[in-house]
Amino acid sequence: MSKDQFSSPPGDALPILGIDVSKLTLDTCLALEGKLVRQRVANTAEGHRQMLEALQKHGVSTALIVMEATGPYHLALATTAFEAGHRVAVINPRRVLDYAKAKGRRNKTDRVDAAIIASFASAHAPALWQPLPAAQNVLRELLRRQGDLEAYLQAEERRLEMAPSVPALRESLRRAIRWIQAEKLRMEKSVVRHLQEEPALADDIRRLEAIPGFGEKTARLLTAEIPRHFKNARAVAAWLSVVPQQWTSGTSVRNGSHLGFPAPSLRGKLYFPAISAMRWDARSKAFAERLRAAGKAKMSIIFAVLHKLVRAAFAILKTGSEYQPTHAVKLDAPCSP
Numbered sequence: 493m494s495k496d497q498f499s500s501p502p503g504d505a506l507p508i509l510g511i512d513v514s515k516l517t518l519d520t521c522l523a524l525e526g527k528l529v530r531q532r533v534a535n536t537a538e539g540h541r542q543m544l545e546a547l548q549k550h551g552v553s554t555a556l557i558v559m560e561a562t563g564p565y566h567l568a569l570a571t572t573a574f575e576a577g578h579r580v581a582v583i584n585p586r587r588v589l590d591y592a593k594a595k596g597r598r599n600k601t602d603r604v605d606a607a608i609i610a611s612f613a614s615a616h617a618p619a620l621w622q623p624l625p626a627a628q629n630v631l632r633e634l635l636r637r638q639g640d641l642e643a644y645l646q647a648e649e650r651r652l653e654m655a656p657s658v659p660a661l662r663e664s665l666r667r668a669i670r671w672i673q674a675e676k677l678r679m680e681k682s683v684v685r686h687l688q689e690e691p692a693l694a695d696d697i698r699r700l701e702a703i704p705g706f707g708e709k710t711a712r713l714l715t716a717e718i719p720r721h722f723k724n725a726r727a728v729a730a731w732l733s734v735v736p737q738q739w740t741s742g743t744s745v746r747n748g749s750h751l752g753f754p755a756p757s758l759r760g761k762l763y764f765p766a767i768s769a770m771r772w773d774a775r776s777k778a779f780a781e782r783l784r785a786a787g788k789a790k791m792s793i794i795f796a797v798l799h800k801l802v803r804a805a806f807a808i809l810k811t812g813s814e815y816q817p818t819h820a821v822k823l824d825a826p827c828s829p
Contacts, residue, residue, distance in 0.1 A: 506579060507552050510610025511543075511559040512602045513566045518543065521606035523614060524550060528607060535565060540572045547578075554578055558613040560585040571623050581618040588612050622721055627690045632716040634686060638679045645672045683712070699808050702815035703801060704776060705769030710762065714805050717758055725803035725810075732759050734799045759798075766798035775817065776800070 512519040515535065520543060522529040531546055533539035547555055557573045558581045559566050566582060574580045588605075591612045597604065612618075624632065652665040687694040693715055700711035722728045769776040776797050783793045808815060 506554055506556040508610045508613050509547065509552075509555045509557045510606045510608070510613060511557065511569070512605035512609060513559050513562045513569065514602065515565050517602070518569065519602040519606040520546075521603075521610045522547070522550065522552070522555070523610045524552070528610075530603065530606070532602075535569065537568070537572075540569055544573070544576050544578075556581065556613060558583060558609050558618060560588055560609065570621060574622055580621045581613060582621040583609075583612070583618050587616075591615075619727075622719070624719060627686075627693060628716060630686055631683070631690070631693055631712075634679060634683050635712060635716050638676065638683065641672055641676045641679060645669065645676065648672065696809055696812075699812075699814055700805055703769075703804055703808075704773030705765040705767075705801060706805070707765070710765045713758070713761060714802075715809065718806060718809055720810055722806065722810075725806040728806045729799050729802050732762075732802055734759060734762075734795050734802055762798055762802070763794065766794050766801060769801060770794070770797055 508523045510521045510523070513535065518533050518535050518539060520531045520533070522531075529546075529550060531543065533542045547553075554577060556579045557570075559570065561582050561584060570580050570582055588609055592600075592605075592608045595608070595611070597608060623629065648665055648668050652662065652669065655662050655665060687697070696715045697708065697711045700706055700714055701708060703711075706714075718728060722731065766776075770780045770793075771777070779800065780793050780797055783796055788796070804815065807813065
């Protein structure tokens with residue numbers, strides 16, 4: 493068996509289509525009856541249609557279509573494949589890279605990557621993906637745009653602070669800041685209008701605000717970003733990379749655990765809510781103190797608290813229930829992490 497071949501899924505498992513996604517093209521590799529069928533199409537609506545027609549020509553009515561997460565470039569493809577009735581998996585590129593290294597791959601081309609993605613899916617049965625409901629997706633896009641504007645505003649304000657005394661330059665920066673501030677206000681009005689039109693989302697936000705450490709901004713963020721189709725809260729925590737992993741080898745111990753992957757942008761935005769909960773919520777404070785007494789590192793404690801908060805948030809979003817603290821304890825002084 494050559495390096496580009498691998499076993500087909502056993503029994504009545506679905507045929508696997510691995511796709512290497514780039515901005516302009518899609519390289520596909522279909523694992524069908526022990527053979528690999530390859531195709532290259534444009535990463536456009538027409539290219540997606542051609543890819544799906546090719547599956548039909550090979551007698552594949554339903555396939556497991558697997559691709560790496562590639563920023564905005566895979567979303568339209570994944571949605572089209574899902575709506576066409578196929579199973580879709582969007583996987584972490586890091587996992588595929590590690591798998592390719594373990595297989596001894598030295599070459600890296602789009603053609604090779606498509607085959608290794610299909611091989612990975614055959615070996616590891618990745619979790620299935622599905623798009624967000626339309627109303628939630630709109631809220632997510634509005635909030636992401638709002639976040640981008642906040643980042644632009646901070647960048648321009650820093651430039652103005654450090655800018656030399658050149659009148660034309662400083663005035664240009666002031667104009668840019670005024671425009672971004674006005675655009676932020678317009679975007680906030682769009683968010684408020686959307687929540688008025690979608691009371692279920694507004695109610696989710698209200699319930700999440702009851703979680704200690706969560707303000708309106710964090711509640712909005714989690715309502716928009718967290719998919720509801722996860723099987724359980726631990727799966728959500730793993731998706732956010734807030735589940736600690738053991739990291740010991742012989743006498744080498746890295747504080748007993750680590751978080752495995754670089755922090756996604758969403759996880760990074762939950763850092764300060766966890767700090768706030770540790771300071772002002774009695775249960776989170778007591779939990780943090782127990783971990784500190786057990787010798788846990790500072791970051792491990794923070795993310796352990798965050799882990800609990802994320803699990804509580806998902807339970808509320810999944811079931812539509814209200815936040816119910818199990819006990820109320822008066823907090824006399826804040827806790828410093």
